[in-house]
Amino acid sequence: MSKYLVNKFLFTVDRDTALTERYREDPAGTVAWWEAEEANKILNCIDAERSTWLSFTEEERQALATHDHVALFGMGAHPFLTLTLWIAMFERDWDEPLGMQLDYAAKLAHVEQPYPDISC
Amino acid sequence: MAKLVAILATTHHPFFYKTSRLPAEEAPPFAADWVRKVEAYRETLTRAQPDVLVMVGSDHFHQLWLDNMPQFLVGKAPYYDGNWENEIREFGMPKLFFKGHEELSAYMLREGIDRGFDLAFSHELRVDHSITCPIFTVRPQNDLPIVPIYTNIFAPPLPRPERFVQLGKTIREIIDAWPSGMRVAVIGTGHLSLELGGPRQFGPHGPDPEFDAQAVEWIRDGDIDGVLSNVTLDSLHAPGNATHGFMDFMLMMGIAGYAKADYADNLDLFHTMEAYFTWYPDPSLLTEPPLTSKGALLR
Numbered sequence: 001m002s003k004y005l006v007n008k009f010l011f012t013v014d015r016d017t018a019l020t021e022r023y024r025e026d027p028a029g030t031v032a033w034w035e036a037e038e039a040n041k042i043l044n045c046i047d048a049e050r051s052t053w054l055s056f057t058e059e060e061r062q063a064l065a066t067h068d069h070v071a072l073f074g075m076g077a078h079p080f081l082t083l084t085l086w087i088a089m090f091e092r093d094w095d096e097p098l099g100m101q102l103d104y105a106a107k108l109a110h111v112e113q114p115y116p117d118i119s120c
Numbered sequence: 121m122a123k124l125v126a127i128l129a130t131t132h133h134p135f136f137y138k139t140s141r142l143p144a145e146e147a148p149p150f151a152a153d154w155v156r157k158v159e160a161y162r163e164t165l166t167r168a169q170p171d172v173l174v175m176v177g178s179d180h181f182h183q184l185w186l187d188n189m190p191q192f193l194v195g196k197a198p199y200y201d202g203n204w205e206n207e208i209r210e211f212g213m214p215k216l217f218f219k220g221h222e223e224l225s226a227y228m229l230r231e232g233i234d235r236g237f238d239l240a241f242s243h244e245l246r247v248d249h250s251i252t253c254p255i256f257t258v259r260p261q262n263d264l265p266i267v268p269i270y271t272n273i274f275a276p277p278l279p280r281p282e283r284f285v286q287l288g289k290t291i292r293e294i295i296d297a298w299p300s301g302m303r304v305a306v307i308g309t310g311h312l313s314l315e316l317g318g319p320r321q322f323g324p325h326g327p328d329p330e331f332d333a334q335a336v337e338w339i340r341d342g343d344i345d346g347v348l349s350n351v352t353l354d355s356l357h358a359p360g361n362a363t364h365g366f367m368d369f370m371l372m373m374g375i376a377g378y379a380k381a382d383y384a385d386n387l388d389l390f391h392t393m394e395a396y397f398t399w400y401p402d403p404s405l406l407t408e409p410p411l412t413s414k415g416a417l418l419r
Contacts, residue, residue, distance in 0.1 A: 011181055014206055105320065108319040115361055119276040
């Protein structure tokens with residue numbers, strides 16, 4: 001498991017409007033590009049100082065590539081990061097206020113406490 | 121010595137700014153009551169006539185990230201920008217610009233470290249809605265210098281609740297000892313029960329109304345022992361997966377120090393309960409007429 005890297009993906013995509021739109025329109029392609037080019041960048045450092053060891057597990061790659069927020073929750077991705085990015089990508093598709101957020105919650109209705117550990 | 125004129129502990133609800141500006145015909149049914157309560161709460165700060173605001177909040181993965189995460193951080197900058205692009209996108213809040221108060225920041229850091237808290241610091245900090253929300257609610261003219269203090273309630277491992285209370289006590293000692301003639305108010309924001317990104321989010325009330333009812337009693341009564349004997353890092357998962365933000369209320373109780381609140385109000389909203397508390401450590405510092413109301417929780 002590389003919860004940290006999943007969170008890093010959610011964090012970096014959420015804060016960049018162009019990337020948010022790219023991930024909405026092409027999730028699998030964005031995840032593949034991001035893992036190849038961005039995953040090992042230490043934020044705030046030059047390229048020559050990239051990390052050398054970070055990659056997704058197949059399960060994580062699949063969850064991100066299919067916009068599967070239920071699977072991300074199950075693997076302990078930080079729920080604030082996932083929710084914020086999902087609001088940015090999908091709230092616009094709902095007519096009712098909070099429609100997206102309530103649907104998001106309903107899809108997690110089967111989850112019981114304790115929730116998955118979110119520490120990395 | 122500096123004068124601690126008011127302590128405010130409140131929820132920070134990022135949708136207040138937008139909701140309060142909607143035309144009446146577009147506003148949700150709860151908007152008018154919400155605005156009325158916030159304006160009454162604002163008066164509790166106004167009458168204290170502060171010169172500088174110490175602002176306690178928590179970065180929501182905006183500037184502080186998992187590759188370099190401080191537990192407690194004090195801003196030490198001459199100015200601060202406020203609000204982030206993804207907050208503007210989600211909440212409709214504008215960017216803000218604050219003056220800092222570097223002298224108090226420096227004093228807070230030096231004294232905090234010497235009194236047992238190895239505080240992190242930042243010389244360039246864009247504060248987020250945990251700090252800008254209370255500006256919109258209780259000081260919309262945004263005319264006072266600030267000292268931001270961030271706590272980690274977000275990225276485990278977190279400091280334990282006892283540590284938040286102790287930091288509050290220490291902040292109180294530091295302000296009381298600050299060799300300055302300034303009038304200081306402390307404003308801290310947190311949450312009662314809250315769920316974000318989980319199955320209980322955005323319900324008709326906060327995810328755990330029973331916890332909320334108990335929590336506002338602890339805060340109103342200054343019942344530090346009661347809250348510490350009932351709240352642990354583990355227990356805070358049960359009321360909602362983002363309820364660790366309640367520890368910022370506990371920090372504020374540490375600043376107030378076992379005192380009953382002088383103003384206590386709440387409002388049951390969708391998604392979360394709003395709560396507004398003010399303490400006046402030394403009423404003799406207040407020259408304005410008394411408040412017309414002490415809030416719904418203190419009649």
